[in-house]
Every structure is written in C-alpha cells, then in structure tokens.
Amino acid sequence: MSSNNERKEGVAGFMQRAKEQANRNVEHFAEGMAAGSMPEGKLFDIAQQISDKRLGELTVDSTTCGYCAVGCRFDVYTDGEEVLATRATDPEESPVNDISTCVKGKFSYSFANSEERLTDPLVRDENGEWREATWDEALSRVVEGFQDIIDEYGNEAMSVIASSKATNEENYLMGKFARQVLGTNTVDNCNRLCHSSTVAGLAKTYGYGAASISVKDFEEADLIFLTGSNTTEAHPVLGTRVKQHVKEGGELIVFDPRETQIAEYADQYTSIRPGYDTVWVNGVTRYIIENDLYDEEFVEERTDGFEEVKEAVSEFTLDYVEEVTGAPPEDIVSAAEAIAEADRTVFGWTLGITEHSHGTDNVASLANLAAITGNVGKPGTGVSPFRGQNNVQGGGGDMGPLPDNFPGYQKVADDEVRAKFEEAWDCEIPAERGYYTTEMFNAFDDGDLEGMFCIGENPSLSEPGKKHADEVLADMEFLVVQDLFMNETAKYADVVLPAVSFLEKEGTFANTDRRVQKVNQVLEKKGNAKADWEILQALANRMGREWDYADTNEINEEMRSLTPIYGGISHERVEEEGGIQWPCWDEDHPGTERLYTEEFNTENGKANLTPVGYAEPMSPQTEEFPLTLTTGRVLYQYHTGTMTHPEEGIMKYNDRDFVEINPDTAASYGIEDGDPVRIESDKGEIVVTAQVTERIGEEAVFAPIHFAETAVNTLTDSERLDPEAKTPEFKATAVRISPVEGKQSTSRPGSVEPARGDD
Amino acid sequence: MAQPVREVPESATNREPERPQEGREALESVLEEYGGDYADAAEYTDELENVLETAILVISSADDEEVDYVTDSMVTLVKAGDAISTEGTVALAESFGENSEGFADLLDELVRLEQDGHLTMFLDLAGTLAEPLDEDDAERLANTVGENAESLADVLDDLMELKQAGQLDALLDLAATFSALEADETTANALNDVLGAVGEAEEESEPMGLFGALGALRSSEARAGLGYVVEILKGLGRRNT
Known part of the structure; x- marks a missing residue:
C-alpha cells in the first residue's frame, strides 16, 4: 500500500485513495468472514490453496544470469511482463552457484521494464534529431549506409563490435555477418578490454584461452592463489566459493594493490604496487626453482622451455622484487613455500593481471608458475581467469566474433580453416586478420575505417581514453547502434535499432x-x-543473403557443424543434462570438466613455457603524476550502468563513482573522507568523492568505472595497449590528485547515501 | 557523421504517455483513452448513453467538486481495476471462503459478467448511480441490458441490499479488485476449490452467510481476535510465493 508515499493530486490522487480504500475494505471484509466461523487449520489450508493458485498464474522458468560470467542459474518468477522474483534453481541444475545468487542477479531487473527501454527503431530527421521509424525504414537506412561505405571505401572500411551480453548463437551470427555480409574480418568485442591477454597468454602456453578448471576444483584445492581479483564484488558467487574454501580449512593467498574484502579472508595478503606483476610472479617462480621446490616430474614430462624460464627469472631476487613492487621478501618466500607444500593449488585472477600494457606477459608468468609446480590438469589444480561479461567466454571468444579467429578458436590465417568457412558461408574471407576493438578506434583516426555496427556495447564509456572515443564516434561516416537503451554511444549513431x-x-x-x-x-x-539474431537475419537478407533461421536452435546446429569444440553441445543436450563444458566433440562426448589431464592442446602436447622478463606500466609514476590509478567494479554496479542504474534499491547503496585514497596519502594532500577530489592524468581530469581507506596502498588510488558523469576513462589512454592482445592499460595510469575548493558537486541528482564500494 | 543527440521521442521508449492530472483536461484525456470502452458499453443501453451525456455535460461546466464526482463514478472505477495491486487478491480470495450462501451466487454472476466482458460496464453503472440509486432506477437499468438483464437484476438486487446495509462501497471495491484478477475459468475453478474446502469446514458450524459476516465485522471482539489469523494467512501466502 502506498499510504506512506507522497500524496498525489487530482485523478492520480483519487486513484491512490481508491486503491487504498479498496484494499482496506477487502481486508476488513476478509477478516469479518474468517472471524465468523473458520477453524485455524482450515485457514492454513485455504492460504495454501490461494498461494498455489497465485503461483499457478505465474510463469516459472529457469535461465542463466546475464550479469557476470560466473554462470549462475536461477528460476525466474514472472507474469510475462515483469521479473517478480528469482530463486536459485535446484542445486542439481545450478552446478556453479548451488543455492547462491548475488545482489544483482537476485534483484536488479528493473532495467528490463525501464521507461528508457527503446521500443522502436530510431533514425535521424532532417534536423538531425531522433525520429521514431518503422523497422522497414530503419533497416533500409542501415543497408544503404553500410552499402555506401562499402561502395566508396571498400569492405575493409566496415567494422563490427559484437556483444558479449548476447547469446552464443547471436555471436556466431555477428561473426558471420561481418565476414559474409560485410566482407571484413574487423569484428571484435569487449574481450579486448578485459581478458584478451588471458586468452593470448594461456593459448600460447597451454593451448586453450580459457580456464582449465571447473568451479568444483575450488573445493578440491588445498590452496587458492588469487591476484588482481576483487572476487567478492566482481564475481560475488565465486567469492562465496572461495570463502567457503577458507571456512573449510583451505588456504588462501592474495596479492593485490588493494586489500579487497576477499583479502580479509586470506592466510596471506601482500600489497603490491600496481603495474609490476611479472616482477613479483617471477620472484615467486625464481624462489621455487632456486630452492628445488618445483615439480620435476611434471616439468620433465609435460613442459617445454623450463631452462629458458629458469634463466629469465634468475634476476628477480627477493630484494629486487621488493624494490620494484613493494612486496616484502618474506611474503614472496612464504607464498612460494605455500604453493610448493600444497598438493593442489588453483591460480585465480581477474583484470588486475590482464588490463595492462603487458597483460599477456603477466598471464604467461602465472601460467609458468602453475606449470612448474605441477598444478595443471589434476583435480583441485589449474588456472582460472574469472571472466567478466556473462557470455564473454562463449559469445566473445568461443563463437569467434574476433578479427583473427573463427568459432572454436580456428585461425583465420589457416588456409584450410578459411576455406571451410568460405564454403559454408559462400563468401570470400580475407586471410589477414581485422582490427581489434582498441585498434579500431585508432584506425578511424587514420582513415582506415569509416563505418561501424556496434551491438550491445558502450565504447564511449568503456574504451580507454573517453575523449578520443567520443571524437571517433562523432566523426564516423556511418554508425549503427543496436541496444536496449539510448546509451552514451548510441547518441552518436545514425540509426539505433532496439534490441x-x-x-x-x-x-x-x-x-x-x-x-x-x-x-x-x-x-x-x-x-x-527484436532479438539480435532476428535483426541480423533481416539485415543479411536485405543485403542479398538467404538466412532462414526459424530459431536459435537452428543457428546452434549450423554453428556446431563448423565448430569442433562445440560439436556435441546441442540445445537438447544442454536442456537435458544441464551445463556442458567444452571441448565436447560429438553427441556422445560428455564434455570436459578439466583441461589438460593428459596433454596440453599444443602441437607436441606439452606446455610451452615462455620466458617472461621485467615489465612496467607504459604510464609510470613521475614527479608530475606521482600516483597510480587503478580502476574496477563495485558490488552493486555493473559496467557502464545500463543494467544497474534503473534499479532504485541498488542506487541507494551506490549512486556515484568515488576514489579510494590511503589515509597517509590523503593527509599529505589535505583531503578528508567525503571531500571532492580532482584526479588528473595526461589525458584529462575528473572530480569524484574521496573515500579515505587503508585498503589501498599509499602510492595507488582506485576509482570505479560505472558512471558517465565522472567517466574514469577520461583519464586512461587509447594507445597504451598490450602488444599482443591489445588490451588497454586500465589498471595503471599515472595521476595526481588535489582537493577541490568550494562546493563542487560530485554526486548524481537525487543521491541519498554516501558512496561506498563495498558492504 | 552525426551530432550527439540523447533526446528520444517518447513514443519510441517504454514510457507511458503522460496524461494531464487535473481538471477537465484530465477527464478529456482519459475519455480519449477509454472512449472506445464506453462506446461499446453504450450499445447495450440508451440509459448508459444518457448517463455519459450527462457526464459530458457535467465536464463541460464542471467545477472541481463535480469533476471529482464524475471522475469517481465514470472513470476511476474502470481504471481502479488495473490499479489495484495483487495485495488485495489474497484477502479477496480468502473472503470467498466464507460465502457458501449469497456471496457465492454473487461471485458466479461476477465471473459470468467478467467472462462476457460486462463487468466493467457493471462497475460503471453501479459506480455512476451509487448516490442516486433507487429500486426503480435499478430495475429500469437492469431491463435495458439485453441478455444480461436477469442476472444483472439479481446483482443489482444484491447491490441494493448492500447499499441499504451501508456496504456498497465495500462491494464496489471488491468487484473492482475482482476485475483486476482477470477472472477466467481457471480462476473460477480455483475459487470453487477454495469454496469446497471451506464447505467441508463449515459442515458442522452454522453458516454465517454474507450479511452475517458483515454484521460480525461490527463486533469489536471479532476484529480484535482476527488480526492475528489474517497475519498468519498473509505470511503463509508470502512464504509460498
């Protein structure tokens, strides 16, 4: 009842009063009836029947969460129009989350019915304003725009950003659309901004760019070694698994520039300077090798390149590591000994390792460490990069909307593979890889790209260097955005298609x-x-192709026929058996719980250990910019906020960005908790609220990524990229901070609570 | 190459079009939206058409009080059906448990009216005439609604009794809530099940009937003891949901 709400006027006020009166009358009426004669036992029976009846009117269907990539399964209770409740699916059908869901998966669904949801296509009118259009008109404009670009500049001037929020089937079509319909290999997705360096680092060492383990290996491990992962906030349900591991007596070691909540559960937490991860990882590896603590048998039988690694790490002495990273020698020793003593160690990491100008090296150094200690391929051992977007593993990677890969990580450069897809898709495919996302934005500057089809992605806020990204978006010859909302990127578009x-x-x-x-x-x-696949099909057919998918199952069938690692993963099986882990070669294959149990996915079946040396941020601290900014998520928000900002309850917990500053650092700048603070880099400046906390080291500051008003990527740089994976350096930008005089607002309108990054 | 524009025409978003909230404009816009419903209803009765005409006349020269009155009777009751939340529905369904007598009949009539698409019309009629209703009016109206005449007459008879017992408002609200249920056969069956369950419970006790129950409401002792039971019911309902 709304009796506590503000009183409304006029018709609305009458309605409000009528509703209240009606409810009161009905309840009193019921009381009267029940009081008259009903025995209490019968009241319960009746209540049971009533609730059954009400549940009977609802739809209850299980699905997989669309927030992070942990892969929680839950039942959704709806009346068809609105999510009324969610509840973890029967544990047998929710192998990853068991009985858990996080705050976003549980509650944050207002976005689906948000008033800002786009319900119709939009095109520009003669004054450049948005006008509602029919699908027919909008699709015609898109086709005309794409065709103009192709005619004038060639196929290679088109680009596609695919969406890791979309399904596998849709991502398969996004890759196919780019290659078959637009004739370009320039298709990429948000993996470039997060774990592409994981994919590169693991693929070259072990063979597959993915986690080697299953979630249940967390239970079977003796030691979980975490770095660069704010697990409880970014992957809350995995965080619960890690906490459970600790509670049951398992060991946990955390290396991180921030003493995140998960670090509070650790047996050992070591604070490190952001941006020098190869140094401390190599330090641990060196100590293990020097002291013969490595797994000689595993190294001998299952790896190549050990001697080169041994040589490469020899310079990373305890003193040197401390000097560069701030990690005390005793911490390196105790970490090394803990790994050596544990029978089973799982190495977990997130973007603190990957979002660097040397992310691939960081990952390779961890892969080396796991391999020389024999912690791959056995129960309770392995490597686990925690992926970010719900479907960045599948849609963003496995399905191959990638400049260099077809579905299933089949190489574009491989003539045989390319010929297979050319035949299946009836088109010619260039042998050269296309541009990665981060390269695309620079290629527009150089005039190499002219048009973009951006699906379910918000590069205005998510690309490094917001100012640059906005300039590129504004200058594009033709931009089509396909999204749920008029987001920061869509406002630059020529046509917006509602998904x-x-x-x-x-x-x-x-x-x-x-x-x-x-x-x-x-x-x-x-x-x-419309669903992404429906839109893509309509566009493809208007551009001369004959796509005829009746549903996503038919897309899945085609995809599987071309993608060996997904060969046996049919909708029917997934429905019947629950989740199936790839590789799953055919209908009779059970899927693969753990990779590399017998051999690595390399030519000779051995892990290719790669020597990794010293690496530092491309934006090191200077006198002018003496601090290092690192960025990330908070529990209550998600990425650029399109899904979480419509949720009132969530916004009450966290409604703005902020900056974490160590108390000593804050004091030296005269900054107090809650003060507005200016953060400046060589790329720009933002003003956010100070959160003075000891969780962050003295030389680092941390700011979240969730709000356009204070877009933290104003400070990052579009050109500081990992040389192999082209991942941007979000996790280490040299900055300076200063208190802001006067009453400059750092909050969103209507904000009610102080911002906090954690509960 | 396009200049950044964020403003989107409202019709291309999920926003409800904004309606004026006050006075004549508010009524006119509501009539615009729901006019079709009234036109359909008007086919059944000249009287209703007259009522509508009267309403429109009132609107055209309305002061605030009159606008409120017309709003109450002609518009809001229709809309209230949508506006009432499901909070009331459990309580409503519970209440059905007690009415093996006259209330069950009334319920049947309501279900039938709803199935025939006439409940809204009934609400309009009853709501509009809530104040000046007398037996002649009721009969005259009932006689002019074609195939529903007999049942509507019964309903209106009940209505009259309720009005005399001072409980018309309660019934109107109940009926509006019921329309929010979008009753169909399944609902009706489910409710019959509930009634059946109650019937068993009632075998050995003196049935109170609708009016007895309403009378019981006046007993302060009954009210005092009941809050507890109703809270249990609500709690159980929530847990099972």
Whole structure:
C-alpha cells in the first residue's frame, strides 16, 4: 500500500485513495468472514490453496544470469511482463552457484521494464534529431549506409563490435555477418578490454584461452592463489566459493594493490604496487626453482622451455622484487613455500593481471608458475581467469566474433580453416586478420575505417581514453547502434535499432569455466524491439543473403557443424543434462570438466613455457603524476550502468563513482573522507568523492568505472595497449590528485547515501 | 557523421504517455483513452448513453467538486481495476471462503459478467448511480441490458441490499479488485476449490452467510481476535510465493 508515499493530486490522487480504500475494505471484509466461523487449520489450508493458485498464474522458468560470467542459474518468477522474483534453481541444475545468487542477479531487473527501454527503431530527421521509424525504414537506412561505405571505401572500411551480453548463437551470427555480409574480418568485442591477454597468454602456453578448471576444483584445492581479483564484488558467487574454501580449512593467498574484502579472508595478503606483476610472479617462480621446490616430474614430462624460464627469472631476487613492487621478501618466500607444500593449488585472477600494457606477459608468468609446480590438469589444480561479461567466454571468444579467429578458436590465417568457412558461408574471407576493438578506434583516426555496427556495447564509456572515443564516434561516416537503451554511444549513431535483453530470448551462454548453459525467454519482448539474431537475419537478407533461421536452435546446429569444440553441445543436450563444458566433440562426448589431464592442446602436447622478463606500466609514476590509478567494479554496479542504474534499491547503496585514497596519502594532500577530489592524468581530469581507506596502498588510488558523469576513462589512454592482445592499460595510469575548493558537486541528482564500494 | 543527440521521442521508449492530472483536461484525456470502452458499453443501453451525456455535460461546466464526482463514478472505477495491486487478491480470495450462501451466487454472476466482458460496464453503472440509486432506477437499468438483464437484476438486487446495509462501497471495491484478477475459468475453478474446502469446514458450524459476516465485522471482539489469523494467512501466502 502506498499510504506512506507522497500524496498525489487530482485523478492520480483519487486513484491512490481508491486503491487504498479498496484494499482496506477487502481486508476488513476478509477478516469479518474468517472471524465468523473458520477453524485455524482450515485457514492454513485455504492460504495454501490461494498461494498455489497465485503461483499457478505465474510463469516459472529457469535461465542463466546475464550479469557476470560466473554462470549462475536461477528460476525466474514472472507474469510475462515483469521479473517478480528469482530463486536459485535446484542445486542439481545450478552446478556453479548451488543455492547462491548475488545482489544483482537476485534483484536488479528493473532495467528490463525501464521507461528508457527503446521500443522502436530510431533514425535521424532532417534536423538531425531522433525520429521514431518503422523497422522497414530503419533497416533500409542501415543497408544503404553500410552499402555506401562499402561502395566508396571498400569492405575493409566496415567494422563490427559484437556483444558479449548476447547469446552464443547471436555471436556466431555477428561473426558471420561481418565476414559474409560485410566482407571484413574487423569484428571484435569487449574481450579486448578485459581478458584478451588471458586468452593470448594461456593459448600460447597451454593451448586453450580459457580456464582449465571447473568451479568444483575450488573445493578440491588445498590452496587458492588469487591476484588482481576483487572476487567478492566482481564475481560475488565465486567469492562465496572461495570463502567457503577458507571456512573449510583451505588456504588462501592474495596479492593485490588493494586489500579487497576477499583479502580479509586470506592466510596471506601482500600489497603490491600496481603495474609490476611479472616482477613479483617471477620472484615467486625464481624462489621455487632456486630452492628445488618445483615439480620435476611434471616439468620433465609435460613442459617445454623450463631452462629458458629458469634463466629469465634468475634476476628477480627477493630484494629486487621488493624494490620494484613493494612486496616484502618474506611474503614472496612464504607464498612460494605455500604453493610448493600444497598438493593442489588453483591460480585465480581477474583484470588486475590482464588490463595492462603487458597483460599477456603477466598471464604467461602465472601460467609458468602453475606449470612448474605441477598444478595443471589434476583435480583441485589449474588456472582460472574469472571472466567478466556473462557470455564473454562463449559469445566473445568461443563463437569467434574476433578479427583473427573463427568459432572454436580456428585461425583465420589457416588456409584450410578459411576455406571451410568460405564454403559454408559462400563468401570470400580475407586471410589477414581485422582490427581489434582498441585498434579500431585508432584506425578511424587514420582513415582506415569509416563505418561501424556496434551491438550491445558502450565504447564511449568503456574504451580507454573517453575523449578520443567520443571524437571517433562523432566523426564516423556511418554508425549503427543496436541496444536496449539510448546509451552514451548510441547518441552518436545514425540509426539505433532496439534490441532485447537476455530475459526476452532463447539461446545459450558459456560461463567462466567453459560451461554452456541454457538461456530461456521469461519475459515478452518489449514493444517492437527484436532479438539480435532476428535483426541480423533481416539485415543479411536485405543485403542479398538467404538466412532462414526459424530459431536459435537452428543457428546452434549450423554453428556446431563448423565448430569442433562445440560439436556435441546441442540445445537438447544442454536442456537435458544441464551445463556442458567444452571441448565436447560429438553427441556422445560428455564434455570436459578439466583441461589438460593428459596433454596440453599444443602441437607436441606439452606446455610451452615462455620466458617472461621485467615489465612496467607504459604510464609510470613521475614527479608530475606521482600516483597510480587503478580502476574496477563495485558490488552493486555493473559496467557502464545500463543494467544497474534503473534499479532504485541498488542506487541507494551506490549512486556515484568515488576514489579510494590511503589515509597517509590523503593527509599529505589535505583531503578528508567525503571531500571532492580532482584526479588528473595526461589525458584529462575528473572530480569524484574521496573515500579515505587503508585498503589501498599509499602510492595507488582506485576509482570505479560505472558512471558517465565522472567517466574514469577520461583519464586512461587509447594507445597504451598490450602488444599482443591489445588490451588497454586500465589498471595503471599515472595521476595526481588535489582537493577541490568550494562546493563542487560530485554526486548524481537525487543521491541519498554516501558512496561506498563495498558492504 | 552525426551530432550527439540523447533526446528520444517518447513514443519510441517504454514510457507511458503522460496524461494531464487535473481538471477537465484530465477527464478529456482519459475519455480519449477509454472512449472506445464506453462506446461499446453504450450499445447495450440508451440509459448508459444518457448517463455519459450527462457526464459530458457535467465536464463541460464542471467545477472541481463535480469533476471529482464524475471522475469517481465514470472513470476511476474502470481504471481502479488495473490499479489495484495483487495485495488485495489474497484477502479477496480468502473472503470467498466464507460465502457458501449469497456471496457465492454473487461471485458466479461476477465471473459470468467478467467472462462476457460486462463487468466493467457493471462497475460503471453501479459506480455512476451509487448516490442516486433507487429500486426503480435499478430495475429500469437492469431491463435495458439485453441478455444480461436477469442476472444483472439479481446483482443489482444484491447491490441494493448492500447499499441499504451501508456496504456498497465495500462491494464496489471488491468487484473492482475482482476485475483486476482477470477472472477466467481457471480462476473460477480455483475459487470453487477454495469454496469446497471451506464447505467441508463449515459442515458442522452454522453458516454465517454474507450479511452475517458483515454484521460480525461490527463486533469489536471479532476484529480484535482476527488480526492475528489474517497475519498468519498473509505470511503463509508470502512464504509460498
């Protein structure tokens, strides 16, 4: 009842009063009835029947979460229009999350019915303003725009950003659309901004760019070694698993520039300077080798390149490591000994390792460490990069909307593979790889790209160097955005096509441990919005192709026929058996719980250990910019906020960005908790609220990534990229801070609570 | 190459179009939205058309009080059906448990009216005439609604009794809530099940009937003891949901 709400006027006020009166009358009426004669036992029976009846009116369907990539499964209770409740699916059908869900997966679904959801296509009118259009008109404009670019500049001037929020089937089509319909290999996705260096580092060492383990290996491990992962906030349900491991007596070691909540559970937490991860990892590896603590048998039988690694790490002495990273020698020793003593260690990391100008090296150094200690391929051992977007593993990687890969990590450069896809898709495919996302934005500057089809991605806020990204978006010859909302990127578009969320469609996602799980439609599509695959099909057919998919199952069938690692992962099996982990070669293959049990996915079956040396940020601290900014997520928000900002409850917990500053650092600048603080880099400046806390080291500051008003990527740089994976250096930018005089607002309008990054 | 523009036409978003909230404009816009419903209803009765005409006349020269009155009777009751949340529905369904007598019949009529698409019309009629209703009016109206005449007459008879017992508002609200249930056969069956369950419970006790129950409401002792039971019911309902 709304009796505590503000009183409304006029018709609305009458309605409000009528509603209250009606409810009161009905309840009193019921009381009167019940009081008259009903025995209490019968009241319970009746209540039971009433609740059964009410549940009978609701739809309850299981699906896979669309927030992070942990891959939680839950039942969604809906009336077809609105998510009324979610509850973890029967544990047998939710192998990853068991009975858990996090605050976002549990509650944050207002976005689906947000008033800002786009229900119809938008085109520009003669004054450049947005005008509602029919699908027919909008698609015609898109086709005309794409065709103009191709005619004038060639196929290679087009680019596609695919969406890791979308299903596997849709991502397969995004890659196919780029190559078959637009004729370009320039298709990429948000993996470039997060774990592409993981994919590169693991693929070259072990063979597959993915986690080697299953979630249950966390239970079987003796030691979990975490770095660069704010697990409880970014992957809350995995965080619960790690905490459970500790509670049951397992060991936990955390290396991180921030003493995150998960670090509070650790047996050892070591604070490190951001940006020098190869140094301390090599320090641990060196100590293990020097002291003969490595697994000689495993190294001998299952790896190549040990001597080169031994040689490369020899310079990383304890003193040197301390000097560069701030990690005390005793911490390196105790970490090395703990790994050596534990029978089973799982190495977990997130973007603190990957989002660097040497992320691939960071990952390779961890892969070396895991291999020389024999911690790969056995129960309770392995490597686990926690992926970010719900389907960045499947859609962003496995499905091959990538400049250099086809689905299943089959190489574009491989003539045989390319010929297979050319035949299947009836088109010619260039042998040269296309541009990575981060390269695309620089290629527009150089005039190499002219048009973009951006699906379910918000590069205005998520690309490094916001100012640069905005300039590129504004200058594009032709930009089509396909999204749920008029987001920061869409406002630059020529045409906006309204898409639907994961709640409104069917398909599969693959989670962080390679598990392909079913996504079911639980809500009606909003207005005239369409699923990505439907839009792509309509466009392809207008551009002379004959796509004829009746549903995502038919797309899955085609994809599987071309993608060996997904060969046996049919919708039917996923539905019946629950999640199936790739590689799953055929209908009879059970899927692969753990990779590399017998051999690595390399030519000779051995891990290719790669020597890794010293690496530092491309933006090291200077006198002018004496601090290092690192960025990330907070528990209550998600990425650029399109899904979480519509949620009132969540916004009450966290409604703005902030900056974490160590108390000593804050004092030296005269900054107090809650003060507005200016952060400046060589790229720009933002003003956010100070959060003075000892969780961050003295030389570092941390700011979240969630709000356009204070977009932290104003400070980062579009050209500081990992040389192999082209991942941007989000985790280490040299900055200076200063208190802001006067009353400069750092909050969103209507904000009510002080910002906090954690509970 | 396009200049950044964020403003989107409202019709291309999920926003409800904004309606004026006050006075004549508010009524006109609501009539615009729901006009079709009234036109359909008007086919059944000249009287209703007259009522509508009267309403429109009132609107055209309305002061605030009159606008409120017309709003109450002609518009809001229709809308209230949508506006009432499901909070009331459990309580409503519970209440059905007690009415093996007259209330069950009333319920049947309501279900039938709803199935025939006439409940809204009924609400309009009853709501509009809530104040000046007398037996002649009721009969005259009932006689002019074609195939529903007999049942509507019964309903209106009940209505009259309720009005005399001072409980018309309660019934109107109940009916509006019921329309929010979008009753169909499944719902009706489910409710019959509930009634059946209650019937068993009632075998050995003196049935109170609708009016007895309403009378019981006046007993302060009954009210005092009941809050507890209702809270248990609500709690159980929530847990099972």
